[in-house]
Amino acid sequence: MVNQExxxxxxxxxxxxxxxxxxxxxxxCGDAVFFPRELCPGCGSGDLSWFKPSxxxxxxxxxxxxxxxxxxxxxxxxxxxxxxxxRLMSRIENTAPDEVKIxxxxxxxxxxxxxxxxxxxxxxxxxxx
Amino acid sequence: MSGDLNHLRGKFAIAGxxxxxxxxxxxxxDMELLAQAARxxxxxxxxxxxxxxxxxxxxxxxxxxxxPVVEYLGIRPRFLDATMVxxxxxxxxxxxxxxxxxxxxxxxxxxxxxxxxxxxxxxxKEIGKARLLMDPQPYEHPYQPMLPMSAYxxxxxxxMHEFGTTRRQLAQVAVSARQWARKNxxxxxxxxxxxxxxxxxxxxxxxxxxxxxxxxxxxxxxxVLVRADRARDLPQxxxxxxxxxxxxWNRQISSMADLTVTAATQSGRDAYAMAGMGPKDIDVAxxxxxxxxxxxxxxxxxxxxxxGEAGAxxxxxxxxxxxxxxxxxxxxxLSWGHPGMYGxxxxxxxxxxxxxxxxxSQVAGARTAIVHGxxxxxxxxxxxxxxxxxxx
Numbered sequence: 133m134v135n136q137e138x139x140x141x142x143x144x145x146x147x148x149x150x151x152x153x154x155x156x157x158x159x160x161c162g163d164a165v166f167f168p169r170e171l172c173p174g175c176g177s178g179d180l181s182w183f184k185p186s187x188x189x190x191x192x193x194x195x196x197x198x199x200x201x202x203x204x205x206x207x208x209x210x211x212x213x214x215x216x217x218x219r220l221m222s223r224i225e226n227t228a229p230d231e232v233k234i235x236x237x238x239x240x241x242x243x244x245x246x247x248x249x250x251x252x253x254x255x256x257x258x259x260x261x
Numbered sequence: 262m263s264g265d266l267n268h269l270r271g272k273f274a275i276a277g278x279x280x281x282x283x284x285x286x287x288x289x290x291d292m293e294l295l296a297q298a299a300r301x302x303x304x305x306x307x308x309x310x311x312x313x314x315x316x317x318x319x320x321x322x323x324x325x326x327x328x329p330v331v332e333y334l335g336i337r338p339r340f341l342d343a344t345m346v347x348x349x350x351x352x353x354x355x356x357x358x359x360x361x362x363x364x365x366x367x368x369x370x371x372x373x374x375x376x377x378x379x380x381x382x383x384x385x386k387e388i389g390k391a392r393l394l395m396d397p398q399p400y401e402h403p404y405q406p407m408l409p410m411s412a413y414x415x416x417x418x419x420x421m422h423e424f425g426t427t428r429r430q431l432a433q434v435a436v437s438a439r440q441w442a443r444k445n446x447x448x449x450x451x452x453x454x455x456x457x458x459x460x461x462x463x464x465x466x467x468x469x470x471x472x473x474x475x476x477x478x479x480x481x482x483x484x485v486l487v488r489a490d491r492a493r494d495l496p497q498x499x500x501x502x503x504x505x506x507x508x509x510w511n512r513q514i515s516s517m518a519d520l521t522v523t524a525a526t527q528s529g530r531d532a533y534a535m536a537g538m539g540p541k542d543i544d545v546a547x548x549x550x551x552x553x554x555x556x557x558x559x560x561x562x563x564x565x566x567x568x569g570e571a572g573a574x575x576x577x578x579x580x581x582x583x584x585x586x587x588x589x590x591x592x593x594x595l596s597w598g599h600p601g602m603y604g605x606x607x608x609x610x611x612x613x614x615x616x617x618x619x620x621x622s623q624v625a626g627a628r629t630a631i632v633h634g635x636x637x638x639x640x641x642x643x644x645x646x647x648x649x650x651x652x653x
Contacts, residue, residue, distance in 0.1 A: 141399060166400075167399075167400040192520075193415040193416070193418045193419045194415070194467075195414035195415050195418060195468075196466070196467040197411055198463075198464050198465055198466065198467075207405070209405070209406045209466075210415075211514070211520070219515055219516070220400065221401045221404050221406065221513075221515040230467075234418060250403055
């Protein structure tokens with residue numbers, strides 16, 4: 133039977149649009165799951181539920197995409213490992229791109245613009261900014 | 262053991278190869294480049310298009326590509342494979358082609374590709390926009406990574422962090438490729454290149470510069486695979502398929518478990534196992550160098566150096582002309598050319614070396630070549646070990 137709220141991608145985005153960052157956990161094997169899936173990639177179970185992660189993460193890999201100043205200038209793209217042992221792509225917003233370093237502790241934040249939520253990160257207090 | 266494919270070792274051979282329009286081919290379409298390469302490869306094999314009863318092909322833009330190719334070539338194949346795993350596709354096609362020949366489903370398989378991406382009237386910017394719509398990656402695209410390059414840049418950042426790999430070492434990959442290209446009149450970029458020039462070239466996605474990235478060129482490539490007994494009756498010296506393996510672990514770079522370990526560890530292991538060989542048995546390596554970090558990752562994952570040691574290996578000159586392991590002897594994607602999906606050209610260069618027809622870039626006495634394709638953003642890996650009759 134289909135979920136009346138739609139598939140997990142729509143549900144994930146709907147939560148972000150309301151300012152909430154939620155990911156899934158498998159109720160069979162216990163693994164946290166990201167990106168949102170209809171089945172657990174660890175064990176194949178279809179029994180997943182949503183939860184609010186701590187939002188704490190560590191920068192795993194980093195690049196600065198070079199862009200002309202008139203087009204908005206250089207920007208950061210990072211891979212971030214969450215405390216819950218999942219990895220995702222995002223950007224670090226409160227830090228100059230060339231100051232974002234692997235191993236930096238970061239904190240999730242949902243930026244909502246015109247009703248559309250986007251997960252971004254800020255360097256945690258005490259990290260160079 | 263399950264999946265043991267030793268019984269396929271050496272039973273099939275590449276009997277014909279060709280390229281067409283590599284570099285710049287203004288006014289040509291993808292299909293026209295493919296068709297010319299296909300025609301020439303079939304002729305090189307001493308066959309006619311009527312002999313072709315199997316086809317493998319893939320396109321980065323057309324979702325039903327195998328059908329127009331069949332139509333254009335005027336063939337009625339009994340075996341068709343259009344597996345699309347990015348740039349590694351045409352090395353991945355070897356295994357289904359071998360299985361089809363083994364079963365008797367067909368007798369001669371053409372593997373063919375063409376891309377006019379350099380001079381196409383459809384700009385790469387337009388293609389990029391279309392891809393965002395047709396193949397969305399909703400968990401990456403909002404952050405505007407410059408794909409594919411930023412994915413490889415992320416992998417490079419991690420390799421540098423974990424192993425102390427340096428930008429100079431990455432640059433040396435580009436310089437070594439250029440040194441090979443300088444020996445190859447077919448290479449697109451043959452001017453001298455120094456490490457300093459790579460380091461000082463335009464940064465695109467840190468730590469990768471424009472000279473850490475493959476070229477954008479046009480080109481068609483094709484090869485013909487037949488059973489070994491038939492290959493021995495054809496005009497060219499057969500180049501036997503000794504081992505093959507393909508592995509896909511993820512699509513998105515953010516889904517990769519360890520950015521310093523690729524699925525080439527699996528594809529390479531399977532290819533070596535089928536061939537009954539190891540890295541020490543390889544004379545020439547053609548490793549898909551979409552970016553300089555690729556060469557380092559594949560040198561490690563295919564067992565030519567320990568994990569983390571490829572930077573030093575390259576800096577010591579091992580992969581350049583005169584080094585202990587000839588790598589990307591045509592100049593590679595970095596300097597020979599890169600028509601969108603390079604895998605088939607790595608395979609063709611391996612064949613050229615094993616036929617002893619590589620001119621100034623010939624590796625003397627080469628009997629074995631490993632040809633390795635990569636696709637997506639370190640997403641798919643396909644490895645084949647090719648050999649001369651002496652390697653059987």
